[in-house]
Amino acid sequence: MKFKPVNKIPNMEDISSEIIQKRDNIIYKLGSFLNLYGYDQVETPIIEETELFIRKSGGELSNKLYSFVEPGGNKVSLRPEITSGLVRTANQKISTSKNLRFYYNGPVFRYSSPEEIYANKSRQYTQFGAELFGSKSIHSDAEILSIAIKGLKIIGINNPKICIFNMNIINEILSIFNISDRGRLFLIKNVEDIKILSNKEIIKKAKSIGIIKNNKIEKNMTYSKDSINGFIGRRTKADIINRIKLEENLLDENRFLSALNFVKKMYKISGDPDKSLSEFSKLLDNYDSKFKLLSQYFIDLIEALEMEKINISNIILDFGLSKSISYYNGLIFDIYVNSKAIESIASGGRYDDLNKILGYQNNLPALGFAYNIDEITKLLRSEEKKFSENILKQTKSNNMREIINKVNKDRESGFRSYVEYIE
Structure with missing residues (x-):
């Protein structure tokens, strides 16, 4: 039987020795740098139970997982990120220290379907990152962000653009508007649509997925209540009661529109910290006085970053x-x-609630970041390193004992040396 060659899986790459050398050099420099800040290197398994990643992302990564059932019968996935495993590591060690600092590197795997915006991206790439557990201090925020910036300088990226925001601000604002969890997630997840689409289009979309009440639903809900003791077809009474409760939790259109008008203006604020905070303050003047406290976080963060000697002119405060x-x-x-x-080479943030999401009981604030090392490797110019190299060719008349002795002496002296053999 004649076999055909087995090709690569789409969007997977064979990596050359030159790229591996360059990548490993970057990782070594970053690891040495993180060590100076008290970060210890750790590793987590490449394969984990699928449930770990589903819980962490709320299902948002579920269609990107490479999942299968292992021979032991467990549902497992190739890791799409490394943070989840580090939370487990932190919980095993948190009793020994108030603050835990880890850094890591390794491959992660994310599937992208052909119609997605990142369809041509490699589905396996190398992450290098750092995580700090056990602190809610503004200075821990500044430490992680400053390390992410300074680490890039160590490897030759001297003038990056850094976009920052604080998710607690949008959550606080939407709670003041008394927005439900589903409504809040809708307004947060649809930032780009909200920036460019009309309010009418956004409201239509919200109604189509059951975020906002509409008259037709209200009529149906009343009918269901009146009919609950009569004929209910295939639905159980519990089904109908749960449906009614869901409808009662829907937002009314006016409340949703008030929140939408605010975030639509807020999401467009982006620029240097002084400019953005000025625009945000003007926007707050028309709303509840409680909002005015929300600017203080950025003022404190900028001050903490200046203590870390970070160039603030490279920072964009992006409310969108x-x-x-x-x-x-x-x-x-x-x-x-x-x-x-256009595409970022690093990202990060704070995730204080992830510990409990993953099933741990203790309160463990945390934040971190990750570099896409493969993208960084492509961006950086190759460092030309000329190795002393000696290639000895075997011929029929060669004395192989002499050749082997010579290459071994070369290697002992630190020279790259090898033999090209003949059959």
Whole structure:
């Protein structure tokens, strides 16, 4: 039987020795740098129970997982990120220290379907990141962000663009508007649509997925209540009662519109910290006085970053910055190689509630970041390193004993040396 070659899976890459050397050099420099800040290197399994990643992302990563049933019968996945495993590590060690600092590197795997915006991206890539557990201090926020920035400088990226926001601010604002959890998630997850679409289009979308009440639903709900003791077809009484409770929790259109009008203006605020805070303060003047306290976080963060000697002119305060994963509840940031770049090379944020989401009882505030090392490796110019190299070719007349002795002496002296053999 004649066999055909087995090709690569789409969007998986074979990595050359030159790229591996360059990548490993970057990782070594970053690891040495993180060590100076008291971060210890740890590793987590490449394969974990699928439930770990589903819980962490709220299902948002579920269609990106490479999942299968292992021979032992467990449902497992290749890790799409490393933070979840580190939470477990932190819980095993938190009793020994008030603050835990870890750094890590390794491959992660995320599937992208052909119609997605990142369809051409590699489905396996290398992450390098750091996590700080056990502190809610503004200075821990500043430490993680400053390390992410300074680490790039260590490897030759000197003028990055850093976009920051705080998810707690949008959550606080929407709670003041008395927005339900579903309504809040809708307004946070649809930032880009809210920026460009009309209110009418946004409200139509919200109604279509059951975020806002409408008259037709109200009539149906009343009918269901009146009919609950009569003929109910295939639905149980519990089904109808649960449906009615769901309808009662829907937002009325006016309340939703008030919140939408605010966030629509807020999401468009982006610029240097002074400019953005000035625009945000003007927006707050028309609303509840409680809102005015929300600016203080950024003032304190900028001061803490200045203590860390970070160039504030590279920082963009972007009130429209959002994350695809919903567990972030404080500082979030994306870092770009320069002011013109479209895709980020690093991102991070605070996730104080993730510990409990993953089933641990103790309160464990945490935040961290991760670099996409493969993207960074492509962006950086190759460091030309000329190795002393000696290639000895075997011929029929060669004395192989002499050749082997010579290459071994070369290697002992630190020279790259090898033999090209003949059959």
